[in-house]
Amino acid sequence: MAKINIVQAINQALREEMERDADVIVLGEDVGKDGGVFRVTEGLLEKFGPARVIDTPLAELGIAGAAIGMAAYGLKPVVEMQFMAFSYEAIEQIFSHAARLRNRSRGRYNCPIVVRMPYGVGIKGPELHMDSSEALFCHMPGIKVVVPSTPYNAKGLLTSAIRDPDPVVFLEPARLYRAIKTEVPQGEFTLALGKADVFQEGRDITAISWGAMLHRVIDASEGFDCEIIDLKTLKPFDEETILNSVKKTGRVVIVHEATKYCGLGAEVAAFLAQEAIMHLKGPVARVAAPEAVVPMALLEDYYMPSKERIRRAFEEAMKY
Amino acid sequence: MGEKVIERFELKYLQIVDEAGVADPSLISSFPDGLIKKFFEAIVLTRTYNERALSLQREGRLGTYASVYGQEACQIGSALALEKGDWVFPSFRESGVFLTLGYPIWQMLRYWKGDERGMKIPRDINIFPMSVPVGTHIPHAAGAAWAMKIKGHKNASLCYFGDGGSSRGDFHEGLNIAGVLKLPAVFICQNNQWAISVPRSRQTAAKTIAQRAWSYGFEGVQVDGNDVLGVYSATKGALEKAKKGGGPTLIECFTYRLDDHTTADDASRYRSGEEVKEWKGKEPLVRLKILMQKKGLLSGEYEKTVNEKAKALVDKAIEEEEAYPPSEPEDIILYTNSSLTPRQSREIKELGWQK
Numbered sequence: 186m187a188k189i190n191i192v193q194a195i196n197q198a199l200r201e202e203m204e205r206d207a208d209v210i211v212l213g214e215d216v217g218k219d220g221g222v223f224r225v226t227e228g229l230l231e232k233f234g235p236a237r238v239i240d241t242p243l244a245e246l247g248i249a250g251a252a253i254g255m256a257a258y259g260l261k262p263v264v265e266m267q268f269m270a271f272s273y274e275a276i277e278q279i280f281s282h283a284a285r286l287r288n289r290s291r292g293r294y295n296c297p298i299v300v301r302m303p304y305g306v307g308i309k310g311p312e313l314h315m316d317s318s319e320a321l322f323c324h325m326p327g328i329k330v331v332v333p334s335t336p337y338n339a340k341g342l343l344t345s346a347i348r349d350p351d352p353v354v355f356l357e358p359a360r361l362y363r364a365i366k367t368e369v370p371q372g373e374f375t376l377a378l379g380k381a382d383v384f385q386e387g388r389d390i391t392a393i394s395w396g397a398m399l400h401r402v403i404d405a406s407e408g409f410d411c412e413i414i415d416l417k418t419l420k421p422f423d424e425e426t427i428l429n430s431v432k433k434t435g436r437v438v439i440v441h442e443a444t445k446y447c448g449l450g451a452e453v454a455a456f457l458a459q460e461a462i463m464h465l466k467g468p469v470a471r472v473a474a475p476e477a478v479v480p481m482a483l484l485e486d487y488y489m490p491s492k493e494r495i496r497r498a499f500e501e502a503m504k505y
Numbered sequence: 506m507g508e509k510v511i512e513r514f515e516l517k518y519l520q521i522v523d524e525a526g527v528a529d530p531s532l533i534s535s536f537p538d539g540l541i542k543k544f545f546e547a548i549v550l551t552r553t554y555n556e557r558a559l560s561l562q563r564e565g566r567l568g569t570y571a572s573v574y575g576q577e578a579c580q581i582g583s584a585l586a587l588e589k590g591d592w593v594f595p596s597f598r599e600s601g602v603f604l605t606l607g608y609p610i611w612q613m614l615r616y617w618k619g620d621e622r623g624m625k626i627p628r629d630i631n632i633f634p635m636s637v638p639v640g641t642h643i644p645h646a647a648g649a650a651w652a653m654k655i656k657g658h659k660n661a662s663l664c665y666f667g668d669g670g671s672s673r674g675d676f677h678e679g680l681n682i683a684g685v686l687k688l689p690a691v692f693i694c695q696n697n698q699w700a701i702s703v704p705r706s707r708q709t710a711a712k713t714i715a716q717r718a719w720s721y722g723f724e725g726v727q728v729d730g731n732d733v734l735g736v737y738s739a740t741k742g743a744l745e746k747a748k749k750g751g752g753p754t755l756i757e758c759f760t761y762r763l764d765d766h767t768t769a770d771d772a773s774r775y776r777s778g779e780e781v782k783e784w785k786g787k788e789p790l791v792r793l794k795i796l797m798q799k800k801g802l803l804s805g806e807y808e809k810t811v812n813e814k815a816k817a818l819v820d821k822a823i824e825e826e827e828a829y830p831p832s833e834p835e836d837i838i839l840y841t842n843s844s845l846t847p848r849q850s851r852e853i854k855e856l857g858w859q860k
Binding site for chain 2: 210237242248250253258259260262277286288293294295329349
């Protein structure tokens with residue numbers, strides 16, 4: 186089995202789904218000839234032609250809005266937003282239409298679009314190139330939010346997202362794009378949305394994270410008997426896997442690179458406060474970004490939860 | 506070196522029947538009597554429906570409602586130019602379009618009462634649920650047209666919005682994409698002169714909305730929006746052009762909203778009675794009736810039958826709507842996604858909503 190990185194894994198998923206289903210198309214800024222600014226869509230234009238791999242005008246709301254019309258007509262558009270913060274212009278389309286179309290037509294129309302976007306700090310990007318606003322999308326009913334953490338689950342999750350009848354926001358940890366290589370099977374396979382992975386079993390602490398932070402947590406866990414959960418789908422998140430783990434460990438540390446206030450960690454913590462209070466040995470800890478916008482490149486290392494901050498949270502948890 | 510003119514544009518204005526009912530002899534010749542009668546019947550039905558909807562609202566039997574009074578020609582003329590397989594993207598004032606496409610009237614009333622089931626579009630009608638956020642559906646029409654092009658279908662999409670909607674970024678991005686990709690889309694701007702209280706002059710400094718099409722690389726035309734024949738002709742031409750690969754068209758229907766913005770509005774706060782009176786003189790039905798009388802198409806008996814038929818249809822729809830069983834509270838959650846999340850299932854149970 187070949188070892189590939191996340192960029193290649195996503196490219197493979199797109200390629201295989203486009204081969205399998207003529208209704209799958211890719212559209213976005215620079216996705217054609219340039220292969221995307223991260224080269225995720227490289228080679229797709231040559232293989233599938235300009236009718237299915239479309240360089241659009243620079244217009245995020247127009248792209249998202251057009252994808253909604255395409256989906257209603259029977260296509261399965263996979264949209265690329267060049268960076269997560271660029272999607273803010275498209276949020277009205279995603280919130281007011283994609284998320285609601287099924288409900289407001291009482292099931293007459295589905296909106297099977299996938300909106301892919303790189304997110305997160307750690308790429309020394311300019312301003313507004315490193316946001317991590319997953320909680321915004323998680324908050325709006327009707328949208329599924331998925332974050333891969335490895336090449337293997339990037340491929341399997343994207344394949345599932347493309348086949349899903351509902352709108353899916355697919356967040357790609359830009360920092361991981363080429364950072365890790367794992368074995369990924371050739372040929373199609375799917376990984377169920379809404380299911381978390383127990384990346385590593387452990388007895389003392391349940392560490393919950395997703396995307397790039399999973400790898401920080403793995404680094405930080407040395408010396409701790411940590412059960413490491415990779416959430417993978419943020420909306421709807423896998424309550425059962427989290428609950429089973431917390432019942433075993435009684436200690437919880439949630440790590441994410443978004444700000445703490447109203448971050449997804451808050452929802453996970455509230456869920457545990459309600460469903461697992463009798464199993465908790467101490468407070469649910471969150472290691473997250475401070476209440477500030479993402480800094481520019483020179484300060485980004487301070488902003489991102491560091492190995493040391495995660496280890497301190499583990500040490501703190503073990504006091505209970 | 507030096508300066509020279511590198512681009513000019515010409516904007517056409519189309520009117521086939523003027524407000525006195527006088528028709529352009531060469532342009533009217535292509536209209537069969539049957540089609541003219543169809544226009545008349547659809548306007549009568551729309552007006553009958555609209556009046557009843559307004560009175561139902563006053564009686565508390567309908568929620569906030571957006572009247573279409575004055576704009577019937579824009580909607581009926583264009584909707585009758587559609588062919589099977591074409592798709593429609595409406596805003597919230599398009600009752601005339603829905604009725605012309607044969608949309609179940611009881612469902613329209615149900616929607617305005619506050620029931621999502623009103624927009625559960627019947628399978629044989631290609632229309633999107635009406636768009637409430639102004640102008641945001643313009644890119645959807647571009648997208649559907651794009652899909653038609655990709656799939657090689659010889660159809661077109663037709664999008665309705667107003668002068669207010671033309672100020673939105675959605676208008677720009679939707680029309681721009683349609684122009685760049687040469688999509689089979691027709692954009693109908695019903696310039697009814699008022700976006701709630703804000704006059705057309707506050708939406709754009711351009712002389713017309715139609716001329717904005719040139720900046721997107723395609724043609725625009727201004728039509729007398731109260732002349733149903735003119736609107737039909739412009740739309741039919743634009744749809745044919747789109748289906749032949751000629752790209753999009755922007756049609757500005759110059760019209761007037763004779764009623765308040767919605768039943769929750771009081772237009773006397775911002776516009777004069779004289780202005781409304783002046784536009785009442787130009788409304789679409791009066792001129793059509795004059796034309797039909799001249800052509801011998803409007804006997805008293807025919808008119809009576811058309812009126813009675815429209816009234817009977819709307820009466821029956823009101824009965825059907827009022828007899829329709831209420832939604833279950835569970836329906837609030839049920840249609841969010843294609844399947845329920847564990848949390849949603851739990852919430853249905855916790856709230857005591859399971860059927």
